[in-house]
Amino acid sequence: MSIAKETIEHIREKLDIVSVVSEYLPNLKKVGKNFTALCPFHSEKSPSFYVSPQKNMFYCFGCKSGGDIFKFVMQIENIPYPEAIKKLAKKLGIDVKETDAEVSGERKVLLDILNHASVFYHKYLVESKDGKIAREYLKTRGVNKDSIEKFVIGYAPESNKLFESAKKKYDPNLIIKSGLVGVSEKNRTLYDNLRGRVVFPVFNLQGDVIAFGGRALDSKKEPIYLNTPDTVAYNKSKSLYGLYQARHSLNKSGEAIILEGYFDVLMLHQNGIENAVAPLGTALTQEHLRQLKRFVETLVLVFDSDRAGQQAAIRSGDLCFDSDMNSRIVSLPEEVDPDEFVLKHGKDKFMELVDSGVNPVEFKTMMSLSQHDINKPEEKSKVVRNVLETIIKIRNPIIKHEMIKFLSSRTNIREEIIVSEMRRAYGFKKIDADESPLDNMSVKLRSIEEEIIWLCLQEPKLCEKVSVNLFSDERCIHSFPVIKQLIKGGELVSIIDNLDKDIADWLIQLSFEQRKCTSFEEIFEKLMRDLKLRRQEEKRKKLELEIIPMLEGRLERNPEKIREFEELKKLLKGTAVN
Template sequence: MKIIPRKGKRISVLADSNKVVEEIRQRINIVDVIKDVVSLNKKGKNHLGLCPFHTEKTPSFNVNEEKGFFYCFGCQESGDVFTFLMKYNNNSFYETLLDLGKRVGVEVKSSYQKDHEDQYYFLIDIYKEAARIFQDTLIRSKLGSPGLHYLSKRYINDNSLNKFMLGYAPEEWTHLHHHLSQANYSIESQIKSELVKSKNKNYYDNFRHRVIFPIVDESHRIVAFGGRVLDDSQPKYLNSPENYYFKKREILYGLNLAKQAIKDEGKAIIVEGYFDVIMAHQMGIENVVAPLGTGLTQRHIQKLKRYTDKMVLVFDGDPAGEKAMIRGLTHTLKADIETLVVTLSDGMDPCDYLLNNGSESFIEMVNQAKPALDYRIEWGYHQMPDGNDFHKRQYLNDLYSFLNALDSEVQKEEGLKKAAILLKISDRGIQKDYMNFLNKGRSKKVVQKEPTDSNTPDPKLSPKAITERYLIFTLLNHLEFFLNYKNRILSMGLEDSFSQQLFNTMTDVFSEKEKLGVQDLHLILEVLDEEDKALVSQELLDGKYQAEPIQQIQDCFKRLKLHEIRPEQVSISRKITEAQRENTVDLDELLEERQFLANEENKLKQREKATWKD
């Protein structure tokens, strides 16, 4: 059986490499680049257009020329000019660098391809070695016998073990750590890769007593791992954290092996799990892929559209599987890709079905799949406990919300007609009811919008936490002031955990910087996870942070001081009440302290900005 070969030493980065990137970044205008493929209109400090990464009718794609980044409020895609072209053209970083270098007259040396990605490329290198160790353990070591026994019970044959590079992480705490160290991988790279964890100066493996599934991208690079326990303990599945190469909402398991078959068969079959994909391939059905625990996303669909214009969804026949399928239907119906749905028996997954019924029956079932719109309408109908008016109204409201999210008027009309047939009501009646639903929704939106402004705080946050976020986001929008106020924030600390984490990230990333500016913003965005990057990107596009930044920062500090004074005032008032009741000698001193705090509060309030509200 073929084992993944061991490769040589890691690549080291040249000091000049980052200078090339920064030179191009400073010369390039992100708006000019994106305008080549997206029609943009200036709106305030931003440029607005239809997002190229998902289907939409109302523009939600924003580009900020000054800060050099883009963000879509519809699909949450974000990044700088390099990220945009890599996603849009499906190019590597090096290919993108060459294109932009030619555009602005910066020479990119051929050696750069080898050393520009060192800060990320070590992941590809160490993951490849880890996969070799996991597979070697499964196949050649006695330690791998529990994994082999489990896979044998799941009817996975030797060819599939090799094809999908399956491995095993034994119960030992330091098995992988020991082997990686022997292969000259530093402890720093082991920890950064999240393959090894550290606690109290002790190191231990992240994956233990699990069958290992290497996760491979379209370029055949191992970018992450999935691990499944051999019993029913939790968590059943464990995935590597997201990294530069691995984004769950973009990667499809098995696509590297399935893409040619998808082209040949004219359709992609989407299943739910690792074993579903492996068993389908094992039985000769190779146009099968699976998302990695996220449900089907717009990025998944965009990738599949490179190979086909038809998808068949075959998820597990249990409530969780149905919900996963329902979540993905809005994306597929909006993406202009023919989508069909297969419903399995209760409790059965595609792997079970293939083992019990064989590949021919599975293919026949796929060929008889139901259109996604029909499935969605019928699914909601069958969720009704009975046909009384209350449950009908619930069903219709849910259906109307779903249809309203679609872009196609034809799909909306078809959906209403199908629902009318199920409910035995007239087309005219359901059309009128749908319009009433939309009109009510619009009137509610108008009522909600009137009292809202851009400075309205999140009701879940305390007043102090709101102020802290405003302070950190103001500094992020004006990095040139960050170093001036860093030590002051360090000395006082932050109550809001998100603000503290973002501040810590900024402090770490800029630790060696003597001067900061908008050109350094990308350094923060590059290290944030997708969720945090989406939140930060929204705040970077918000105009409320732009006017008089120094005054806003100073007002934030004053506001935070007020939040400190008020608890002290409450405490002093309580002590005064006790002193008056007990006639103690402390009363005069307490009254003086209360007056001092009141004077301090009044001074701060006089300088307080009108935009802040109690």
């Protein structure tokens, strides 16, 4: 059931949030432009709960609760969203009516087609003569019958038998939309995209098949792994292989083991480690973390031991800090995949590895120290700046402090110098408005990208000088197009309805933070210059990895890339990032 958006907006506009909150918090006091009181959602001695009549929102700097008038009533009354709307509507004499939400007919049919395909592929693997080659392959990988049944593994034959079966029940155009079938460019005939592959169904949390991955049995076939495309039923950036099978174990353990491949997940589950999942042909995303946050507080990141795997682990660790999740990075022995390790050494040895995982800052520090000679001051400086890029993302002040101590101990640089460098390189110190008790509160140090978003919230016209392509922080990427609506006079309280909850909460917190700024424009220009320099430095580092083998004669020289690299070096010479 749903309530008309126009009704929700009408209630929000007509009711004064200060008046509503005052009914529950009679000691609400006016301080400057805002109102403050002891937070009703957690125990505290000094007020950290604020209500802004201008923003029509509330926020607590202590427990991080925040939102609009509906969110406040939901939390204080402990009632669902529709009930909060109805309760507030009564104050205006409005009779709220709910209507059935539209269900996508196409999505429902696609799910039927995908479930039909799953049954077809699984039966073909288990029962057909042609499926013997796939059964033998799975046996060589150590996959037993129980795992085949648990994960409903299948086999797609070389022929078009799936399409012939599905077209008896479903529209061929929808079968194509499911991603299971392609159209030949030569003669426009239809063919099974996954033909000749072992097939791994991907389930949503309701147990519906939403996509497939396929592993070629012919090692010469490219690509070796192939996933069906995004559809109205499936988004790879939000889906995880094994999540449906792992859901109960995740709740019990409080940890999720993040792996890279289908067989890694299969073999861990098969060996009794059932809290294992993997992204589907993509890097870990914030959408993945939002899914996992429903079940766990900690991620254990298990990636390949090569340089690419190490970089993927560091990126994922940074993402966990961005999403305020705990994480550990596990180092595997060289040239050994998780499925191979658990097959050879068993569950107990693998769990010893899991327990040996380290904080992403510790991992990145060790990686950086192994790549730089810190007896040279300029190399030591690079290590510190590199690790600070991760430390700045930590939201928990205690963990941030401990990681600064760790970096200090490993580099023999005093903590206060590291903190000073962090403030200099990543933004300006937070100082709150004179008239607000927020003066006495510690507002977290934020990244350059977050500071730019904060400035855009204060002065929406600054959005016109920013391209979304400049951002790498997923929250900034998703929120910036919405923030631009403020230029046309929109209100933050209304436009955040279009954002994911975590991003909306983050924007609310940003909007309540205050600074002493002589000129928003000047600070904005400085931050933009710094951010552009950082992007250029990131590009230089990436090119350097390609150029060094060329200069050493291990790769064919590419004059254009070498010239671009030299130009970037020249441009960045003498800047703070170089």
